[in-house]
Amino acid sequence: DVKVTQSSRYLVKRTGEKVFLECVQDMDHENMFWYRQDPGLGLRLIYFSYDVKMKEKGDIPEGYSVSREKKERFSLILESASTNQTSMYLCASSPWTGGRGTDTQYFGPGTRLTVL
């Protein structure tokens, strides 16, 4: 079974702190994604990565950065956490489809981040 793990299920941080959310997948997938999920807004894509050291902005990248130094690991960084970044953060991975279309994404369990 594909497994996507996230470093924490629950996290509480203070405004201004630097926050790292880690995601690891064990299926050698090329693509990895970070979403946030908020009530009434659904899932919104923050950043994604096609390959090691590559990153692309999603729909809401402001206030976030990412790092992909190894194929299996994709980190989301909140440089200076703010209260409006309180949310559920979901990581996903998928294999490369060669442009044939979106392939199945496998999601981690999520990290519920609260910024006080």
Next chain:
Amino acid sequence: DAKTTQPTSMDCAEGRAANLPCNHSTISGNEYVYWYRQIHSQGPQYIIHGLKNNETNEMASLIITEDRKSSTLILPHATLRDTAVYYCISENRDDKIIFGKGTRLHILP
């Protein structure tokens, strides 16, 4: 890019078939239809996808109309554990899938 329209919520009796509709009238020829579900406090889970033909797997069946403007996800024998938000997705932007609001399915005992 295709957009999807789903009912906000639906109820289904336990043991009956749950039929979840989805409209994707602007879908283009090379865009797949994907279904995911999200059980409370978990990440989304892939269910099934299709392009033109109907598809079936161990979780569900997917019926796509001939004009591809709509589809129906069928859970043949719904159980309480199928209570979740179901997302229909037909958008393909460079390997990015776009989740809408989904349908909240309540399975009633």
